[in-house]
Amino acid sequence: MSPSSDSINSDEEIAARVQRGDVAAFGMLVERYEEKMMRYGRRFLFGADDMKDLVQDVFLKAYVNIQSFDPARRFSPWIYRIAHNEFVNALKKKSGKELLFSFFDFDTLFPHLAAEETADHEINNKELRKILDQCLDKLDSKHREPLILYYYEDMDYKAIADVLQIPISTVGVRLRRGKEMLKKVAKQLKVNYA
Amino acid sequence: MHNEHKEKTMREKVIAAIKEGQTTMRPKWHFILERTLFIIGAVITLLALLYVASFILFTLWQSGLWFAPLFGSRGWFTFFRSLPWVLIALSALFTIILEILVRRYSFAYRKPLLYSLLGVLLIIFIGGSVAAPWHRRFFRAARENRLPRFAGHFYRSFGMPRFGDIHRGIIVAVTSNGFVMERMEGSTSTVIIGPYTRLSFEEHLQKGDMVVVFGEEMGNAIEAYGIKRLNE
Numbered sequence: 118m119s120p121s122s123d124s125i126n127s128d129e130e131i132a133a134r135v136q137r138g139d140v141a142a143f144g145m146l147v148e149r150y151e152e153k154m155m156r157y158g159r160r161f162l163f164g165a166d167d168m169k170d171l172v173q174d175v176f177l178k179a180y181v182n183i184q185s186f187d188p189a190r191r192f193s194p195w196i197y198r199i200a201h202n203e204f205v206n207a208l209k210k211k212s213g214k215e216l217l218f219s220f221f222d223f224d225t226l227f228p229h230l231a232a233e234e235t236a237d238h239e240i241n242n243k244e245l246r247k248i249l250d251q252c253l254d255k256l257d258s259k260h261r262e263p264l265i266l267y268y269y270e271d272m273d274y275k276a277i278a279d280v281l282q283i284p285i286s287t288v289g290v291r292l293r294r295g296k297e298m299l300k301k302v303a304k305q306l307k308v309n310y311a
Numbered sequence: 312m313h314n315e316h317k318e319k320t321m322r323e324k325v326i327a328a329i330k331e332g333q334t335t336m337r338p339k340w341h342f343i344l345e346r347t348l349f350i351i352g353a354v355i356t357l358l359a360l361l362y363v364a365s366f367i368l369f370t371l372w373q374s375g376l377w378f379a380p381l382f383g384s385r386g387w388f389t390f391f392r393s394l395p396w397v398l399i400a401l402s403a404l405f406t407i408i409l410e411i412l413v414r415r416y417s418f419a420y421r422k423p424l425l426y427s428l429l430g431v432l433l434i435i436f437i438g439g440s441v442a443a444p445w446h447r448r449f450f451r452a453a454r455e456n457r458l459p460r461f462a463g464h465f466y467r468s469f470g471m472p473r474f475g476d477i478h479r480g481i482i483v484a485v486t487s488n489g490f491v492m493e494r495m496e497g498s499t500s501t502v503i504i505g506p507y508t509r510l511s512f513e514e515h516l517q518k519g520d521m522v523v524v525f526g527e528e529m530g531n532a533i534e535a536y537g538i539k540r541l542n543e
Contacts, residue, residue, distance in 0.1 A: 136339075140326065140330065141326070143325070143326065143329070144322040144325070144326050147321055147322045147325050148321075151322070177325060177333075180329055180334060180336060181335070181336060181337055182342075185337075185342040225423060225424050226423060228425065278421050279417060282414070282420045283420060284420065284421055284422055285421050
């Protein structure tokens with residue numbers, strides 16, 4: 118398999134090949150997602166020294182469960198969902214307590230009006246990323262994760278909803294609250310926020 | 312020599328782990344079976360929920376409890392005291408199980424939980440209306456001892472008023488201050504209508520009317536605080 122054909126195939130096409138028994142094709146997916154998973158993990162699990170092992174486990178779990186993937190849907194939210202579960206478990210082990218990803222989370226109970234971000238916010242978003250880099254670890258994981266997926270992994274609300282398995286409107290609420298918390302933290306730490 | 316000490320890439324490590332058999336791909340049938348079991352579980356839970364919820368609606372109607380709130384705060388007290396809380400808790404449990412089973416699918420988790428609960432309530436009310444004639448038939452069969460022992464007891468115990476302040480029957484005679492009522496189980500009671508009795512109808516009661524009477528029974532007499540005619 119040449120590198121050029123690696124880039125021609127979509128993730129979904131490669132996943133379908135893996136499903137048909139092409140183990141080598143799975144290597145392409147590992148290469149495509151290694152950096153993303155490492156970045157996602159580093160920002161989600163601050164200070165985790167076994168990040169490479171965790172990401173390797175994510176890929177191995179993805180391989181084990183690849184037959185559950187529907188090639189008609191997007192591959193990215195599917196593998197991020199596996200990573201999310203793996204990282205949440207790592208957080209649980211680290212903190213030794215249950216996280217606020219509960220089934221009856223109040224945020225997921227009621228519908229919320231949350232407008233999606235538009236291009237007008239792009240300048241603000243650039244500024245926000247600077248603050249995120251400095252203050253992200255001060256937020257709780259419930260609000261940190263949607264911010265990471267939205268601002269660093271460039272996911273839309275629907276994809277984030279699929280990764281976290283929460284209502285689309287709840288994604289908007291957590292992003293808004295996360296940003297508000299971030300502003301407060303930035304103020305306390307005297308980080309410049311535009 | 313240099314290559315021997317070079318750290319393996321993630322791709323190499325993962326592929327090596329797969330080829331060495333440290334991990335194996337689950338076959339497609341595993342996921343098909345898993346999905347099928349989840350769907351079967353969800354359908355069974357939904358049917359159980361529909362049965363229990365429609366049975367609750369039936370018992371409310373059958374015992375006359377449904378009409379208790381028509382008679383003010385005392386009626387509301389009777390209503391809440393006499394609700395079949397065990398069945399309500401059971402249907403809440405089925406709702407939670409159903410929600411857990413369907414929550415893994417995007418059509419369920421992408422929408423707020425409230426929408427799912429409203430959907431379940433809608434299904435319960437539609438299903439309750441559809442299932443009501445069946446429950447009536449089973450109840451009749453239970454009273455005539457034509458149902459198996461447990462089912463017969465279940466229908467008789469829930470279909471009848473459970474506390475002493477709801478009475479349902481047919482008027483067999485009208486008296487100067489009330490009427491005599493024949494209950495469903497065959498006994499008769501005298502109902503006393505006083506100035507404090509609230510009636511939910513305009514015309515006079517007549518022999519043959521089916522009524523639900525709310526009030527404490529002392530001896531063979533019931534001092535009614537509310538009466539609802541059922542064949543209006």
